Amino acid sequence: MNRTPKDIFRWLPGAIISILLIAAILYFVDLRAMVSAIRNANYGLLAIAFGIGFIWMWVRAIVWRTLLRERASLKDVFFTIGEGYLLNNFLPFRLGEIGRAFLLSRKSDMQFMEILPTIVIERVMDLGYSAIILLAALPFVVGAEGAGQVGIIVGVIVFVGVIILYVLARYNQWALDIFHKLSARWPSLQKFGGSFLESFFAGLGVLTDGWLFLRLLFWMTLNWGIAIFSYYLMILAFFPEAQPVWGMFGLGAAAFGGAIPSLPGAVGTFEGAFGGAITLLTGDESTALAVALTGRLYNYINSGVIGGIGLLREGQTLSGIYEQLKNFRTKGEQA
Numbered sequence: 001m002n003r004t005p006k007d008i009f010r011w012l013p014g015a016i017i018s019i020l021l022i023a024a025i026l027y028f029v030d031l032r033a034m035v036s037a038i039r040n041a042n043y044g045l046l047a048i049a050f051g052i053g054f055i056w057m058w059v060r061a062i063v064w065r066t067l068l069r070e071r072a073s074l075k076d077v078f079f080t081i082g083e084g085y086l087l088n089n090f091l092p093f094r095l096g097e098i099g100r101a102f103l104l105s106r107k108s109d110m111q112f113m114e115i116l117p118t119i120v121i122e123r124v125m126d127l128g129y130s131a132i133i134l135l136a137a138l139p140f141v142v143g144a145e146g147a148g149q150v151g152i153i154v155g156v157i158v159f160v161g162v163i164i165l166y167v168l169a170r171y172n173q174w175a176l177d178i179f180h181k182l183s184a185r186w187p188s189l190q191k192f193g194g195s196f197l198e199s200f201f202a203g204l205g206v207l208t209d210g211w212l213f214l215r216l217l218f219w220m221t222l223n224w225g226i227a228i229f230s231y232y233l234m235i236l237a238f239f240p241e242a243q244p245v246w247g248m249f250g251l252g253a254a255a256f257g258g259a260i261p262s263l264p265g266a267v268g269t270f271e272g273a274f275g276g277a278i279t280l281l282t283g284d285e286s287t288a289l290a291v292a293l294t295g296r297l298y299n300y301i302n303s304g305v306i307g308g309i310g311l312l313r314e315g316q317t318l319s320g321i322y323e324q325l326k327n328f329r330t331k332g333e334q335a
Helices: 005-028 029-041 045-068 075-088 095-105 111-141 144-169 172-182 187-209 212-234 244-259 268-280 285-314 318-334
Strands: none
Touching: 005 268, 029 285, 045 075, 045 111, 045 212, 045 268, 045 285, 075 095, 075 285, 095 111, 095 318, 111 144, 111 187, 111 212, 111 244, 144 172, 144 187, 172 187, 187 212, 212 244, 212 285, 244 268, 244 285, 268 285
8 A cells, every 4th residue: 555745744643643652551551460461351241242342333334324314225334334444443544434435335326425424423423422421421430530621622512513514404505505606716616516515415414304313313322322331341351340430431531532643543542542541440550451452352353354244245455445545535636
């Protein structure tokens, strides 16, 4: 996978953050104690957690299919979401999100720009849920006041973002008219941008359909509930005294860690956020890192199995999709 200087420049800040966090983790953690914690973990609980992870993926596919107004089959959505997460684990720039829209557009009658806003909405809602879960867990966590401030800030930003998306969905013709007036001097931009915005607003339509939005909230809430239970079981496998609220706090922190610029798959940031949250709860940074690494394996197995099967079904490879996405992005920039 060849990278241009521009790609390297965009990739470098995240790489630096990941490397610094990995160095800090290795400095503070006793690796022998971490290995001992892994050996002594409750593998029965871990097996249940990993199995539940596949149920989580299935429900997440239902969430996305609801956003798509069920215009694609559940099987295609299920494997495509696995492929997207697999791409995020190994490719830079969160290309898995673009890859999801790109791959599903080839399996359904939906256009790329109809699919993309559903992913934007999904990610905005994920940030909102992670903020709510983190804030709900904070009263039970000592010394996490800073995390509370971050959660409140993110919650406010997400709320404002949802309102903006709703206004655009509700008054899309008004927004299109403004765009056409401003772009009148550039016919090519007006043609491409108008088509782009029409498809984008069509995807945002889910926000104005009350019944559809309620269904979305139900499936999204169930999806996050399953994730909390899985994370609680993973923590419980290492800390028998763990409480369910630990799963909430760990998941909320891990979600924020995954949003920080980093190497592909949130390497370093995921371990720092999830492991840091467990360290705050227990004071045992070595066992906390063992839990965080288990969480990473949990993510790799889910996306690897489902995404890998999806790629095999379609005769695709990671490197091949990466090249296709680069060409697709280049064509979009030239247009």
